Amino acid sequence: MAPGPLKDLKDFLFDLYERSGGRNERFPTLDKIAEEAQAAADADEELEFPGTPARDVIREILTQDAIPKQLGNVKAIAIVLARRAHENTDAVEGQVDDLWEKLGPYKKEVERYHKARASETALVETVVDADRMGHSCPISRAVLEMAAPSYLPARELSRLSEHWVEQALDLHFTDGFGFLRRSPHLDHSRYNEPHYSVAKYVDQHVRWKRRNENPPTELWTALIEHGNRAHLFTPGYSAWQRGYLRVAIHLYRLAAESGDGRAIRYGAYALNGAGRLPEAIAWLEIGAMAGDRHAARDVAKLLQTARCTDGVPEEEDFSTESGRLRRYGREPDGTIAEPWTCTPPSRS
Numbered sequence: 001m002a003p004g005p006l007k008d009l010k011d012f013l014f015d016l017y018e019r020s021g022g023r024n025e026r027f028p029t030l031d032k033i034a035e036e037a038q039a040a041a042d043a044d045e046e047l048e049f050p051g052t053p054a055r056d057v058i059r060e061i062l063t064q065d066a067i068p069k070q071l072g073n074v075k076a077i078a079i080v081l082a083r084r085a086h087e088n089t090d091a092v093e094g095q096v097d098d099l100w101e102k103l104g105p106y107k108k109e110v111e112r113y114h115k116a117r118a119s120e121t122a123l124v125e126t127v128v129d130a131d132r133m134g135h136s137c138p139i140s141r142a143v144l145e146m147a148a149p150s151y152l153p154a155r156e157l158s159r160l161s162e163h164w165v166e167q168a169l170d171l172h173f174t175d176g177f178g179f180l181r182r183s184p185h186l187d188h189s190r191y192n193e194p195h196y197s198v199a200k201y202v203d204q205h206v207r208w209k210r211r212n213e214n215p216p217t218e219l220w221t222a223l224i225e226h227g228n229r230a231h232l233f234t235p236g237y238s239a240w241q242r243g244y245l246r247v248a249i250h251l252y253r254l255a256a257e258s259g260d261g262r263a264i265r266y267g268a269y270a271l272n273g274a275g276r277l278p279e280a281i282a283w284l285e286i287g288a289m290a291g292d293r294h295a296a297r298d299v300a301k302l303l304q305t306a307r308c309t310d311g312v313p314e315e316e317d318f319s320t321e322s323g324r325l326r327r328y329g330r331e332p333d334g335t336i337a338e339p340w341t342c343t344p345p346s347r348s
Contacts, residue, residue: 004204005102006067012099013062013078016092020084028084030055030062036083037076050075065208067107071100109201119160119168122151127198128206129215134234135227138197141169146222147215220247227251229258237266245274261287265295277302 021027028036034055041049051072053061058077061068068074075096082092113121126148130139145165149157161167198206223235224247236251252267268283281302287295 004201005099005106006065009068009074009096009099009103010062010065012095013074013081016078016081016085016087017062019087020081028081030058033058033077033080036080040076040080040083050079053077067103067110071096074100106201106204109199110205113202113205117168118152118156119164122148123165123168124198124202124206125151125210126219128203128210129213129219130223130227130235131198131203132207132210133215133219133223133238135223135231136234137228137231140226140228141166142226143219143222144169146226147219150216150218214242220244224250224254227254229254230260232258233260233263233266236263236270240266240270240273245270249274261290261292264290265292265298268295268298272302277305 017027034053037049038052041052051070053073053076057073060066061074061077075093078092078096079089082089113124116124123144126144127139130143130147148165152160220235220239223232227235232251232255236248236255239245239251240248248270249267252263252270255263256267264283264287268280268287271277271280271283281299284295284299284302288299
């Protein structure tokens with residue numbers, strides 16, 4: 001379950017359930033909780049007991065990620081468990097009230113998401129996936145226009161107009177729909193096109209819903225062609241972890257061109273994994289010349305590996321070169337560092 005107010009409520013109820021099984025008592029079954037709630041309601045002469053949830057309702061509230069429909073049922077379960085745990089029921093009921101109040105905005109936004117048109121949910125899922133893959137800044141309209149159609153079924157896509165992405169975005173700004181909003185962290189006067197980010201509660205819900213889903217190919221292509229290059233290192237790493245080596249190499253190359261030194265070394269790892277050893281060595285040598293001591297170490301290992309590899313000149317003395325690199329490393333100007341010893345400070 002995604003971190004947020006719903007998870008907080010479920011965690012509170014589960015912790016209460018764990019405490020309800022004392023040292024000499026067994027944990028109550030769902031039927032037992034239902035029976036005790038009904039008995040408490042029958043014994044309440046003023047009929048103030050909050051609810052009498054059935055077994056299936058109790059299962060849904062305690063064990064599933066669905067949003068509870070009625071506060072009274074949540075309170076009834078909490079009171080039954082608190083009594084079994086010998087805890088103050090008034091205090092427990094107050095905590096449930098606080099958690100339910102925080103759940104209100106989350107519930108409203110998630111319900112709005114589920115009732116939205118397919119074109120609107122496609123925009124939300126595109127933005128969430130881009131952020132999941134590490135493109136942390138709000139994405140541009142160009143990325144949305146290229147990637148969002150791939151989140152729609154063919155039957156839905158065939159019904160849309162040519163400019164449906166632009167129309168859906170305009171709708172968000174005219175009817176107060178809360179899925180997408182202008183990012184307050186950007187100076188929009190610097191951009192020729194609007195940028196967007198996902199509202200907090202919908203982001204939590206959709207991120208959890210899509211946690212085991214890989215983004216479509218179109219999103220990777222859109223990030224390569226229109227993503228912010230200063231934010232492409234992490235998407236490159238995400239692609240590499242998923243085995244998309246060609247995508248990772250493209251993203252690392254763009255990130256390196258924007259000045260991200262780490263991308264040079266990780267791009268070399270992806271090239272090596274793709275069987276492009278000479279290119280990997282060339283990338284690592286660039287990183288080593290820029291002062292990356294990890295790149296110097298890694299290129300030494302690859303040079304040793306490359307002695308008998310096609311595509312690398314055989315006349316070079318790889319074993320000698322790799323040994324020097326492992327022992328000394330490179331200076332920032334690209335020269336191999338001389339050995340040095342540490343002289344302890346003299347005592348005055």
